[in-house]
Each structure stands twice: as structure tokens, then as C-alpha cells.
Amino acid sequence: MTTKEIKIKKPKVAKASISKKAETTKVKMPKKVVAKLKEKKDGDNKIVLRIRVRAYESKILDASVKQIIDTAMRYDAKIVGPVPLPTEIKKYTVNRASFIYKNTREQFEIRVHKRLIDIINPGASTIEALTNLSLPSGVDIDVKML
Numbered sequence: 381m382t383t384k385e386i387k388i389k390k391p392k393v394a395k396a397s398i399s400k401k402a403e404t405t406k407v408k409m410p411k412k413v414v415a416k417l418k419e420k421k422d423g424d425n426k427i428v429l430r431i432r433v434r435a436y437e438s439k440i441l442d443a444s445v446k447q448i449i450d451t452a453m454r455y456d457a458k459i460v461g462p463v464p465l466p467t468e469i470k471k472y473t474v475n476r477a478s479f480i481y482k483n484t485r486e487q488f489e490i491r492v493h494k495r496l497i498d499i500i501n502p503g504a505s506t507i508e509a510l511t512n513l514s515l516p517s518g519v520d521i522d523v524k525m526l
Contacts, residue, residue, distance in 0.1 A: 428526040429499040429507070433462075435519045438493045444515045445495050451513060455506040457499050465494035 431448065435441035445462045452459050469491050476484040499506065515521070 460498040463496040468492040
């Protein structure tokens, strides 16, 4: 018995036609996503320091925010804000008397004022100056890097 070799011909596919199809197919994306992607392309190395300042008294809060902004401006940083956030109000109701006069009550409230400051592309000297700031007591600061 003799063996015969059978050659199977593979269908030829034009490579150019495949790449053209791949280039012409478009994925539909929401407009919001497209806008965010364009922003990312414009500023790939965009670092944002988000500073959130909280205090019980608005005057002390505004003074400390002004001090933060002055320090950042001294080192030529781009600043967005201060943005006033909604005041958080906590209300507490307490009985005036412990035994007989249960219907008489007192109400107390605590107001927490908030401000938001964004510093875009801060330098090392700006961050160092902000860490060395001494702010009055009663002012709470949260710093996040975005």
C-alpha cells in the first residue's frame, strides 16, 4: 500500500480587509465618558490636592482658609475655591428635669461649617509649606491627593 499526501488548501484572507474592518468599527460611548477621556488626554500628569476644612465657628474657618490660600499663592500654585459646602446641623433634644417635668425639654444644635479647596499641580515646596502651617484649635483638615 502506498500512502498519498493530501494537501488541504486554506482559504486566503486579505489582511488589509481585516484591519480596515477593525478601524471602521466604532464603539458608542456615553458623552460624559468621552468628555472625561478628553480631559485625561489633555492633562495626563494632573495632580490635585483636595483640602477639606471643617470648624464649628465660621469666622475661624474663614481665617484659616485664607491662611491656606495665601500660603499656596506664595508658591505660585493654581487654586480652585474655597467652595462652601452645606453646613451640617446636628440637633439634640434633652429633658430639662429627670423626674416630674417630663414635657419640658431643651433643644441644642451643633453647626459644622465646611469649605473645600483644590490645589492643582502643587510643587514640593507648596506641600511642605502647607504641612508647616499652624492653624487655630477647633479647625479640622482632611487632605486627599486625587
